[in-house]
Amino acid sequence: MSALAAFFVRPAPHVAPELIGATLMVNGVGGVIVETEAYQSDDPAAHSFRGPTPRNKAMFGPPAHAYVYRSYGIHWCLNFVCMPGSAVLIRAVAPTVGLEDMVARRGSAAPRALCSGPGRLTQAMGVDLSMDGAPLDAPPFALTLAVDTKPLLTGPRIGISKAVELPWRFGLAGSEFLSRRF
Numbered sequence: 001m002s003a004l005a006a007f008f009v010r011p012a013p014h015v016a017p018e019l020i021g022a023t024l025m026v027n028g029v030g031g032v033i034v035e036t037e038a039y040q041s042d043d044p045a046a047h048s049f050r051g052p053t054p055r056n057k058a059m060f061g062p063p064a065h066a067y068v069y070r071s072y073g074i075h076w077c078l079n080f081v082c083m084p085g086s087a088v089l090i091r092a093v094a095p096t097v098g099l100e101d102m103v104a105r106r107g108s109a110a111p112r113a114l115c116s117g118p119g120r121l122t123q124a125m126g127v128d129l130s131m132d133g134a135p136l137d138a139p140p141f142a143l144t145l146a147v148d149t150k151p152l153l154t155g156p157r158i159g160i161s162k163a164v165e166l167p168w169r170f171g172l173a174g175s176e177f178l179s180r181r182f
Contacts, residue, residue, distance in 0.1 A: 002064065002137060004064045004136060004137045004143065004145075005062065005063050005064040005137075007064070007145060008063035008064040008080065008081065008082045008083075009063045009082070009083060010082060010083065011038075011040060011083060011086065012038035012039055012040045012082045012083070012086040012087060012088050013038040013040070013166075013168050015038070015080070015082050015088055016036040016037065016038035016168065016170050017036070017152055017154070017170040018145070018146070019033050019036050019080070019088060019090075019145075019170075020033060020035075020036065020146065020150050020152060020170055020171065020172050021033065021146030021148070021149075021150040021172065022143060022144060022145045022146045023096075023142075023143070023144040024090065024093060024125075024141070024142075024143055025097065025141070025142040025143075026125040026126055026127055026131075026140050026141055026142075027125075027126055027139070027140040028097065028098055029097060029098030029101050029102060029124070029125050029126060030093065030095070030096070030097055030098065030125055030142075031093045031094045031095040031096040031097060031115060032093060032094045032096060032172075033090060033092075034092050034093060034094050034171060034172040034175040034177050034178060035091035035092035035169070035170065035171040035172070035175075035177075035178050035179055036088050036089060036090060036091055036169070036170050036171075037088065037089040037091055037157045037158070037169045037170070038086070038088055038089075038168040039079075039086060039087055039088070039089065039168070040082075040083070040085065040086035041083075041084065041085025041086055043163050043166070045157065045160040045161075045162045045163045045164075045166075046059075046085070046086070046087075047059060047069065048060065048085035048086065048087075055069060056069070057133070058081060058132050058133040059079075059081055059084075059085055059086070059087050060084050061081060061133060062081070062135075063081055063082055063083065064080070064081065064135060064136045064137060065080075065081045065133055065134060065135050065136060066078060066079070066080065066081070066127075066131050066132060066133065066134045066135075066136060066141065067079040067081050067087045067132060067133075068122075068127060068128065068129055068131050068132040069129075069132070070129070071118065071119065074119065075118070075119030075120075075122060075123065076119065076122040076123075076127050076128055076129065077118045077119065077122065078090045078118065078121070078122050078125075078131075080136060080143075089118060090121065091117065091118050091121075091158075091169070091171075091178075091179050092115060092116045092117060092118075092121060092171070092175075092177050092178055092179045093115040093121050093125070093177065094115070094172075094175060094176075094177040095111060095114045095124065095177075098125075099111070099114070101126070102114045102115070102124035102125070105123055105124050105125075105126060106120065106123055106124050111177075112176055112177060115177060116177050116178060116179050117179040118179070120179075126140075150172050150173070151172070151173035151174070152170055152171065152172065153170070153171040153172070153173050153178075153182040154167050154170055154171075154182075155167055155169050155171075155182045156168075156169060157169045158179070158180060169182075
């Protein structure tokens with residue numbers, strides 16, 4: 001098992017805060033992860049709660065792989081698979097590389113608007129369904145874990161109606177790129 005896979009073979013609520021400060025690249029475009037949310041198989045808000053389906057198949061696959069799905073029929077969301085049935089939603093990235101590509105994809109030059117939210121970041125970084133199930137340690141992905149701990153904010157997840165009380169949303173304290181204030 002690779003070191004990256006070993007990092008992900010843990011409960012999503014343990015992995016999610018440790019992804020803050022990691023660098024995520026997709027086809028050479030990306031930045032620093034500043035906001036995440038955890039979901040696991042016994043969580044009624046998780047796509048995996050009722051078991052495997054064609055849509056959530058990647059959540060039950062190997063760790064350190066992408067789970068990509070369309071949210072509300074509008075935009076893609078990128079998750080990192082942890083233990084079977086669990087994943088971490090990547091909510092926001094501070095854009096650092098490939099800004100011209102991001103601006104072209106998003107139609108906005110405001111740096112804060114490029115990747116502050118799961119739909120915005122997938123659009124800016126060119127993530128789509130073709131990447132569902134892809135390993136995070138091979139192209140088109142490159143993930144470099146943070147080497148030091150970052151000051152974190154913790155709070156309830158956003159946009160769900162079940163298990164809202166779980167404090168499984170994590171963000172980089174002081175980041176201007178968060179999708180919403182904590």
